[in-house]
Amino acid sequence: MSTFSGMSNLPFIILSHRGNRSLRLVKLHKEHPILRTGPNALSFGRVAAIKDIYGHGTPCTKDEQYIVGAGSHYHLADVVDKAEHARKRKVLSSAYALKNLERWEFKVADKVQRMIAQIDKLCTEPPAKHERFPRPEDVRVDLRAWFNFFSLDAIRKDGTTFETNLRDCLYPTARKQSRLIWSYDYYKILDRISDVLPYYRRMSKAAEGWEAIVLYQAARRLERYRRGEKLDDFFQALMEDKNGKPQNLDVTTAIALTNVLYQLLLHPDVLAKLRREIDDALEPEEVVAPYDKVKHLPYLRACLDESLRLWPPTPHGLPRKTPPEGLCIMGEYVPGNTTVSMSALVAHRDETVFPDADKFIPERFLGDKGKELQSAFITFSAGARGCIGRNISYLEQAVVLASVVHRYDFALPAGFELQREETMNHILGPMPVKAWRRDLRAKARESG
Numbered sequence: 001m002s003t004f005s006g007m008s009n010l011p012f013i014i015l016s017h018r019g020n021r022s023l024r025l026v027k028l029h030k031e032h033p034i035l036r037t038g039p040n041a042l043s044f045g046r047v048a049a050i051k052d053i054y055g056h057g058t059p060c061t062k063d064e065q066y067i068v069g070a071g072s073h074y075h076l077a078d079v080v081d082k083a084e085h086a087r088k089r090k091v092l093s094s095a096y097a098l099k100n101l102e103r104w105e106f107k108v109a110d111k112v113q114r115m116i117a118q119i120d121k122l123c124t125e126p127p128a129k130h131e132r133f134p135r136p137e138d139v140r141v142d143l144r145a146w147f148n149f150f151s152l153d154a155i156r157k158d159g160t161t162f163e164t165n166l167r168d169c170l171y172p173t174a175r176k177q178s179r180l181i182w183s184y185d186y187y188k189i190l191d192r193i194s195d196v197l198p199y200y201r202r203m204s205k206a207a208e209g210w211e212a213i214v215l216y217q218a219a220r221r222l223e224r225y226r227r228g229e230k231l232d233d234f235f236q237a238l239m240e241d242k243n244g245k246p247q248n249l250d251v252t253t254a255i256a257l258t259n260v261l262y263q264l265l266l267h268p269d270v271l272a273k274l275r276r277e278i279d280d281a282l283e284p285e286e287v288v289a290p291y292d293k294v295k296h297l298p299y300l301r302a303c304l305d306e307s308l309r310l311w312p313p314t315p316h317g318l319p320r321k322t323p324p325e326g327l328c329i330m331g332e333y334v335p336g337n338t339t340v341s342m343s344a345l346v347a348h349r350d351e352t353v354f355p356d357a358d359k360f361i362p363e364r365f366l367g368d369k370g371k372e373l374q375s376a377f378i379t380f381s382a383g384a385r386g387c388i389g390r391n392i393s394y395l396e397q398a399v400v401l402a403s404v405v406h407r408y409d410f411a412l413p414a415g416f417e418l419q420r421e422e423t424m425n426h427i428l429g430p431m432p433v434k435a436w437r438r439d440l441r442a443k444a445r446e447s448g
């Protein structure tokens with residue numbers, strides 16, 4: 001990657017501070033199938049590496065990054081030991097099975113209902129005929145913020161409660177870690193020393209807000225449990241680390257939703273096609289799309305997958321360690337205990353699998369040809385350590401996207417470009433839009 005990468009992790013740490021390291025890797029991998037990103041770290045650039053590194057039966061394990069970045073105990077996503085992981089995953093897998101998750105639909109529907117009630121209040125009149133771009137005063141809805149689902153109640157250690165913003169306390173922690181974690185031996189020291197600089201100290205401080213949210217949620221659950229209430233919500237409690245380390249979960253789903261809506265607004269023809277599919281499936285007066293009516297819509301799923309391909313919410317090359325005896329990856333022998341990874345962004349920009357890889361073309365995911373792409377589609381990673389929340393995320397994405405596309409029209413301000421900053425996830429900048437209600441009754445009359 002750099003002449004010095006063989007000697008030090010510093011070049012990668014510097015690259016990580018720029019907030020677009022995977023895009024840089026995409027560029028470099030066009031020429032070089034394998035790159036050295038640190039003294040003991042390799043990045044792979046062809047989709048053939050996926051099954052070797054992440055596939056079922058890979059001898060690789062999660063590498064030390066998960067250990068140095070972990071809290072006081074290991075949860076499902078960062079436990080390294082394979083047997084312990086298998087045990088935890090088995091306990092959880094039935095709870096995450098789709099037929100169980102559909103029982104959760106009412107919770108998603110409730111959130112969507114509340115989000116829609118708020119967006120309704122911010123809606124404007126439809127644009128006038130000559131209006132190409134919205135007037136600044138009409139741009140009133142920050143969709144990114146609404147997809148992040150409100151602010152959360154939190155609690156201080158002294159027991160008093162306050163309201164804090166999930167985004168404000170979540171992202172700085174992730175940002176700091178993604179910039180400094182690359183030198184595993186020195187990370188803990190670097191993490192502490194960096195707090196001398198106000199820039200990093202502010203990021204550490206922000207984690208306290210997150211801890212407060214988790215404490216509050218945990219305390220409320222415990223209280224309900226003590227009152228003898230039967231709790232029907234397994235995953236939050238299991239996923240929230242008491243040390244306040246943020247997990248992907250809803251954050252990645254919110255990133256995914258913002259991304260897909262952005263792409264739809266940039267591609268009105270795709271939006272129109274999707275809307276026809278959704279309008280046919282829903283009644284004009286339906287506000288929250290029932291999952292049953294939208295889960296099998298092929299174009300809706302293709303739009304979601306294409307957006308998840310183009311901008312995977314977690315572009316981070318998930319680091320794995322080769323077994324002591326070494327391993328062949330992409331046909332090349334890699335010595336034991338080497339950190340190996342492939343960024344989803346790199347995999348998804350491989351032109352041999354995804355022609356016109358930089359373009360948003362949902363049609364590529366339709367039919368049998370679309371199915372064939374799934375083995376190179378690693379937004380949710382792959383194999384035994386692949387995302388267990390994939391189905392719940394698709395449920396949320398399908399319900400939210402179908403509901404908003406059905407109910408509203410949106411317009412982006414002139415010259416708007418969505419900002420992305422890579423940590424382990426792609427943190428998005430605001431997405432302000434003008435929103436107005438569609439006249440669904442007139443539509444229904446037209447189609448007769």
Ligand code: HEM
Pocket residue numbers: 076077078089235248249250252253256312313314318378379380381384385386387388389390392393
């Ligand atoms: C668009 C949304 C999502 C994306 C892009 C995503 C992506 C990922 C990725 C890339 C991994 C592998 C992480 C690694 O190897 O370090 C992962 C693992 C995981 N995800 Fe997700 N995720 C999403 C939504 C969710 C949701 C909604 C949940 C829970 C409700 C969830 C729970 C998990 C868990 C528990 C793991 C660890 C699995 C294991 O190691 O066995 N994810 N996810």
